[in-house]
Amino acid sequence: MIRLQVNGAMQEVVAEPRDSLAAVLRDRLGLHATRIGCAHGSCGACNVLLDGAPARACLVPAVLAVGQEVVTLEGLRDDHIMLSLRAAFQAQHALQCGYCTAGMLIAARDMIQRGCARNPDEIRAGLAGQLCRCTGYDGIVAAILGAAHDARR
Amino acid sequence: MTPARFALRRATDWEELPALLAQPGAMPVAGAQSLMPMLALRMTEPALLVALGDLPGLQRVEQTAAALVIGAGVTHAATEDGIGPEPLRGWLAHVASGIAYRPVRNRGTVGGSLALHDPAADWPVALLALDAVAVLRRGAIKRRMALAQFLTGAFATALGSGEVLEAIEIPTPPPGARFGWCKIAPAPGAFAEAATAVLLRPGAAPRIAVTTHDGARLLTAAPRPDDPYLARLREVAIRRAEAAAA
Numbered sequence: 001m002i003r004l005q006v007n008g009a010m011q012e013v014v015a016e017p018r019d020s021l022a023a024v025l026r027d028r029l030g031l032h033a034t035r036i037g038c039a040h041g042s043c044g045a046c047n048v049l050l051d052g053a054p055a056r057a058c059l060v061p062a063v064l065a066v067g068q069e070v071v072t073l074e075g076l077r078d079d080h081i082m083l084s085l086r087a088a089f090q091a092q093h094a095l096q097c098g099y100c101t102a103g104m105l106i107a108a109r110d111m112i113q114r115g116c117a118r119n120p121d122e123i124r125a126g127l128a129g130q131l132c133r134c135t136g137y138d139g140i141v142a143a144i145l146g147a148a149h150d151a152r153r
Numbered sequence: 154m155t156p157a158r159f160a161l162r163r164a165t166d167w168e169e170l171p172a173l174l175a176q177p178g179a180m181p182v183a184g185a186q187s188l189m190p191m192l193a194l195r196m197t198e199p200a201l202l203v204a205l206g207d208l209p210g211l212q213r214v215e216q217t218a219a220a221l222v223i224g225a226g227v228t229h230a231a232t233e234d235g236i237g238p239e240p241l242r243g244w245l246a247h248v249a250s251g252i253a254y255r256p257v258r259n260r261g262t263v264g265g266s267l268a269l270h271d272p273a274a275d276w277p278v279a280l281l282a283l284d285a286v287a288v289l290r291r292g293a294i295k296r297r298m299a300l301a302q303f304l305t306g307a308f309a310t311a312l313g314s315g316e317v318l319e320a321i322e323i324p325t326p327p328p329g330a331r332f333g334w335c336k337i338a339p340a341p342g343a344f345a346e347a348a349t350a351v352l353l354r355p356g357a358a359p360r361i362a363v364t365t366h367d368g369a370r371l372l373t374a375a376p377r378p379d380d381p382y383l384a385r386l387r388e389v390a391i392r393r394a395e396a397a398a399a
Contacts, residue, residue: 017161017202018192039154040190047256053230054256059189063161064204110255128341129254 002066006031007075015062022046022057025072033073033102037131044130047103048072054110073102081109084150088143096134104130108144117148156192163204171292171315173203181205181317183226183265186257205317211264213320220286220322225264233258241283241323244332248279248350254342264318267300270368272307273344277369279334281362282350283323287311290319297322300369307368329355333394335386351390361390 004011006029013028020039025031025048037045039058046057049071076082085105088094095101104127111117111126123141132140164170174181178200182188185204191197205211211226214236221237233249235242252258252266252275266276267287280300287303289296289312303311312318326332336348345364352360361372363386372387 017159018156020189023155040193041186041253041257044254044256050259053259055260056186056256058193059186059257059260061161061185061189061202064163064185064206107254107256125341126255129256 002063004062004065004070005068006070007072013062017061017063019062020058021048021060021062021065021070024062025057025070031072031074035099035102037099037103042129042131043100044103044107045100047106047130049075049106054106073105076106076109079109081112081147081151084147085109085112085143088146088150089140092139092143092146094135094139094143095132100130100132100134104132104140108140108147111144112148112151117144120145123148154193156189157195157198159192159199159202161202161204163207165207167208167290168292170203170205170208170317173201174315174317176201179203181268183262183268184228184260186253186261187265187269187271210319216325217322220324222288222320222322223263224320225268225318226262227264229253229258229261229263229266230255232263237323240326240330240332244283244334245279245323248275248334251275251336251338251342257342263321267303267321268310268312268318270304270306270308270310271344272364272366272368273346273348275336275345275348277304278345278348278362278364279350280321280323281369281371282352282360283326283332284352284360285324286322287318288320288322289313289316291316295319301371304369307366309368326352327354331394333390333392333396335389335393347386349386349390351394353391353394359391359394361387363390 002015015024022036025034035045037043041056041059047054048057050068107130117123120141123144180199182202183205211224213224215222221241229249229252232245266274285300287298331353333351336345338345347364349363362369
């Protein structure tokens with residue numbers, strides 16, 4: 001049994017060392033926004049925040065997240081940048097199947113917060129670790145650019 | 154893609170670390186960003202992972218009279234955001250920004266990259282060119298070693314049993330020094346197909362490091378004429394460094 005702080009609440013879950021944080025979030029805590037795509041760090045679908053910074057939940061043993069604040073997409077429902085990103089993703093048709101979207105949103109929010117989403121080239125470079133097989137990225141880049149513009153106002 | 158079963162201990166005390174690492178099948182782990190994929194793919198099956206992240210001092214950044222000293226647990230992201238004074242600050246940030254992706258850089262560590270010594274990794278080449286020194290520690294005993302001696306071969310280092318990398322000392326470059334970095338990779342953030350780093354110091358020969366199948370290596374002399382690959386790398390490295398801001 002380990003104690004994890006997830007989306008502001010302390011949770012007790014059964015986890016053995018080989019269980020990734022992504023697997024524990026999904027299978028034990030029912031937080032299904034966090035997707036498992038490649039399970040080895042390449043696709044970015046499992047991004048969550050650990051102490052405020054994005055991390056691949058598939059590359060973190062859950063037991064090593066003990067003592068850190070875990071925030072999943074579910075925990076960012078009322079976050080003002082996320083509200084803006086969600087509206088922009090909808091307006092720009094920035095998803096099709098949606099499998100990559102949670103990871104995209106978490107990466108995009110971090111890029112906006114760090115001031116690294118100022119133009120399409122910068123956004124494309126920042127999305128290098130986020131794989132989308134549906135959209136061709138144009139809508140995603142446009143959505144993030146728009147949300148970044150909103151955040152600066 | 155579930156790893157084989159293993160036990161995990163979070164080390165908190167330098168004195169207890171050698172005994173933990175002496176257990177059968179024990180393996181140290183820092184940010185785990187290279188190890189977790191290897192576990193998922195079952196390329197390695199340790200019995201016990203000893204997590205180093207809670208050991209005191211691993212996140213420190215200090216500027217001494219002669220060098221920037223960084224704890225082995227300093228992340229790529231911290232380096233990307235800027236540590237220490239210029240010009241090293243900008244040089245290190247430039248290298249860090251090309252390593253994998255930001256969510257990986259937030260967990261992966263400079264020391265972990267050196268201790269693993271993947272021949273396609275960025276830090277071994279960049280820090281070898283910068284003439285960095287590794288600080289190795291076993292319990293209370295420390296020893297210092299130039300990276301050229303520390304990096305013994307692909308996925309191999311001079312770390313002894315029970316010993317881990319504690320810190321890296323990066324000498325303060327002399328006035329007028331320049332640094333060039335060239336990484337050839339199939340996509341942003343991907344592992345290098347080839348990488349080269351060069352340090353130009355006034356009045357000194359260029360210090361050039363390159364990726365090889367044996368890991369990061371110094372080009373100590375001009376490449377032989379029958380080695381056009383190294384000759385070309387050397388040429389590109391020096392040109393990039395000369396074009397970089399002093």
